[in-house]
Amino acid sequence: MGPSQSKVERTIEDTDHEHTFQHEHNDQCNAYVCLLAEGDVDSDWSFQCMMFNKASSSMLHDGLPKVEIEYRTGNLLAGIPRTAMIVHACNCRGIWGAGVAAQLERLYPDAFKAHQKYCHQKDQDDLGRSMAIFHPGPTIGCLFTRTGYGQPTEREEKIGYEKAVLQATETAMTSMLEGMSKQIQSGDTRFKNITEIRMPMINNGNFGIPWAKTANVLTGITMPAPLQHLNPIIVYRFEPTQPIPIPGQERAPENMLLAGMQNP
Numbered sequence: 340m341g342p343s344q345s346k347v348e349r350t351i352e353d354t355d356h357e358h359t360f361q362h363e364h365n366d367q368c369n370a371y372v373c374l375l376a377e378g379d380v381d382s383d384w385s386f387q388c389m390m391f392n393k394a395s396s397s398m399l400h401d402g403l404p405k406v407e408i409e410y411r412t413g414n415l416l417a418g419i420p421r422t423a424m425i426v427h428a429c430n431c432r433g434i435w436g437a438g439v440a441a442q443l444e445r446l447y448p449d450a451f452k453a454h455q456k457y458c459h460q461k462d463q464d465d466l467g468r469s470m471a472i473f474h475p476g477p478t479i480g481c482l483f484t485r486t487g488y489g490q491p492t493e494r495e496e497k498i499g500y501e502k503a504v505l506q507a508t509e510t511a512m513t514s515m516l517e518g519m520s521k522q523i524q525s526g527d528t529r530f531k532n533i534t535e536i537r538m539p540m541i542n543n544g545n546f547g548i549p550w551a552k553t554a555n556v557l558t559g560i561t562m563p564a565p566l567q568h569l570n571p572i573i574v575y576r577f578e579p580t581q582p583i584p585i586p587g588q589e590r591a592p593e594n595m596l597l598a599g600m601q602n603p
Contacts, residue, residue: 388457389471391518393510406512406560407571415439415539415575416446419477422534426480426515426572428508428541430488431465433458439539443479450474454481466494466503467510469518473529482511484542504548508541509556520563531565536572 416439419425427439433455435444444451450472457470465483472479484507486492491500498506519530542548554574562570 409571424478469515523565
């Protein structure tokens with residue numbers, strides 16, 4: 340650990356047992372690394388959740404290309420390589436209740452548990468921040484674009500619901516790209532080895548934001564130099580004829596939303 344890092348262990352409790360999270364704060368990379376203790380999820384391998392702080396204006400790169408979008412039609416999760424990163428929008432409550440988030444919970448339940456346990460040990464004020472979850476599948480990127488779920492929260496209503504979600508989207512996506520960039524510059528091969536970023540049409544389903552407005556926000560964000568190989572970002576349109584592959588099931592349950600349709 341370098342001189343710019345500090346480490347602290349923090350213990351939280353739930354009704355079952357204690358969970359210990361080891362936090363490493365790297366000031367240079369502007370990220371918190373949350374290492375879940377062994378046994379914290381139902382598997383024999385460890386997880387790592389990396390939480391990125393909100394990016395400041397000093398991190399912006401003048402003259403570099405903006406984020407570009409390549410549209411594809413089909414199942415976002417079909418045939419996805421382990422070297423891909425799935426980026427989706429979520430709330431700060433640790434609930435993946437609908438859309439692509441619900442599919443990710445079913446496909447990668449331990450990754451969801453890691454995310455949920457992080458959220459439950461926080462003050463739930465991560466709006467505009469982002470998280471990367473490393474696990475044996477593709478890297479999962481979480482953009483915290485809503486405080487809660489369902490009806491707008493008091494905080495969202497105060498700002499204006501649509502404005503609050505779009506502002507959080509811009510801040511969260513910027514923080515993720517900047518955090519990934521700085522991790523690569525620090526020698527983190529996990530981000531360097533990512534070969535593509537896939538996204539559903541975030542905010543467009545249960546969050547109720549027209550996709551065109553979110554797309555306008557995303558394409559106004561600068562793509563850092565170390566991530567130019569990930570430009571354009573691949574955004575999937577919904578294809579209703581392609582089912583979601585759920586391990587142990589021949590087809591997705593009828594009440595399960597398909598990739599790219601109702602995206603939080």
